[in-house]
Amino acid sequence: MTDAFAQDVHHGLSSNPKCLDSKYFYDSEGDKLFQQIMGLSEYYLTDCEFEILHNYRDPLLKNFVNQDKSFHLVELGAGDGLKTKLVLRHFHRVKAHFTYLPIDISGNVLNMLRHELSRDLPGLEVRCYQGDYFDALDQLNQKEAGRKVLMFLGSSIGNFNQYDALTFLRELNQRMNVDDQLLIGFDLKKDPHIILRAYNDDSGITARFNLNLLHRINKELDGEFVLENFYHYPIYNPLTGETRSFLISKVAQNVRVGYLNEVFEFQMGEPISMEISQKYDRAMIYDLSEKAGFSVEKNFFDNRKYFVDSLWKKH
Ligand SMILES: C[S@@+](CC[C@H](N)C(=O)[O-])C[C@H]1O[C@@H](n2cnc3c(N)ncnc32)[C@H](O)[C@@H]1O
Missing domain, CATH: 3.10.450 (Nuclear Transport Factor 2; Chain: A,)
Structure with a gap:
């Protein structure tokens, strides 16, 4: 490093x-x-996404499961997985067929996450990939066959300017197969x-x-x-x-x-x-998805409409 x-x-x-x-x-x-x-x-983003993942944990699973097939849930920049644990717990409880594959540049944070998940959700299949997003994803793609649902939460896409966000999403799209999905968080324009x-x-x-x-x-x-x-x-x-x-x-x-x-x-x-x-608005999100080779399947908003987790499919 x-x-x-x-x-x-x-x-x-x-x-x-x-x-x-x-x-x-x-x-x-x-x-x-x-x-x-x-x-x-002051940091409303976490509460908003918590609310979305809590309220829609079941519809999310229904959208992730494709014709009863199993899937890999790949999280880009998983961090401490605080919000993700909410959906993992639910998916695990209802015995969904999935593995959780977190990617992060920080080995420290992945070690903590691995430790907590083995303690809190024993039996959940977890394999961590440490590295920069695409290096780690390339490694993961070589090892993990099967349909993938990628998650890029917490407005991490907002850390790119609009030009770089499009480049990033195009490169991500090239590493996905048709029918793979991407759940991506956008912080919305507001006061x-x-x-x-x-x-x-x-x-x-x-x-x-x-x-x-x-x-x-x-x-x-x-x-x-x-x-x-x-x-x-x-x-x-x-x-x-x-x-x-x-x-x-x-x-x-x-x-x-x-x-x-x-x-x-x-x-x-x-x-x-x-x-x-x-920060994004609806038109910017649709424009970005289309230019990057995705179609928007569904949008999940918090009650105040401060934030959206948008579910995209590669076409
Ligand atoms: C803002 S935190 C978000 C964590 C979590 N996704 C959330 O929503 O709470 C960003 C995470 O992405 C990781 N990260 C940042 N840049 C990265 C990169 N280029 N490749 C892989 N991970 C990265 C950081 O280590 C950090 O854990």
């Missing part, structure tokens, strides 16, 4: 504007902080205040989550970032539906990263672009 991480950090901090890839948020400290974010009252608060909580956990990536660079790449010299700054653009988070340099400063043998210069007020969180 260190070399890919080092290369990406080098590329990001040498770019103009500077950026860091949000997939590196998730070291063991980042995993913990993200779990805290999911519990924040901008509600959206912005979700990325700017009062207790400052989201700020710590972002700053943790600088700490990770210090730890793993012998970096010399002084975390107090940066602050977290999120924005939401209701025209494009894009939320963006930045770390802003409070002062003019030079930061050495030993492993890269490089010094990066920051102006006072200079941003590092950290994360995108794209």
Whole structure:
């Protein structure tokens, strides 16, 4: 991981504007902080998707089961599986014929998930695949024959800009067989205040989550970032539906990263672009699915219509 991480950090901090890839948020400290974010009252996304998966666990299963055949439930970026456990428990209870195959870049989070599932749902067939989405999915496809239902929950698709989201979904589509399905979460456009608060909580956990990536660079790449010299700054653009988070340099400063043998210069007020969180509306979702080679089978909304888990089929 260190070399890919080092290369990406080098590329990001040498770019103009500077950026860091949000997939590196998730070291063991980042995993913990993200779990805290999911519990924040401002972070409505988790509650909405919980509600959807709880209310529709049975219709979801009925849609996943195709002519009584068994299926593999493949989760991209499973994380701690907090919400997924809800459907797993139900599917397991009604004795659905399925295996659960979580993919995550974080080995730490997968170990926790494997441990918890063997304790809480003994007998459930679980095989974890660690790695970047497509590397892990390629490995999985070589080993696991049979129909697949992929899940990409929690608005992870929102972490791509619209162009990259389409590229990602096209590549995903190429790795799927006809009749495979994809359940994909989209955070929907809504009152901008509600959206912005979700990325700017009062207790400052989201700020710590972002700053943790600088700490990770210090730890793993012998970096010399002084975390107090940066602050977290999120924005939401209701025209494009894009939320963006930045770390802003409070002062003019030079930061050495030993492993890269490089010094990066920051102006006072200079941003590092950290994360995108794209919000969607119905038209954008249908457009995206069609362009990526899918058809929308069903949409599952929460009561407030803040969020949708959209079920797509590859055609
Ligand atoms: C925002 S969390 C979402 C977790 C869960 N799906 C949910 O909805 O609560 C994103 C998860 O995706 C993983 N992840 C991020 N980028 C990834 C990548 N490029 N390949 C594989 N996993 C990735 C992270 O380690 C993290 O566990």
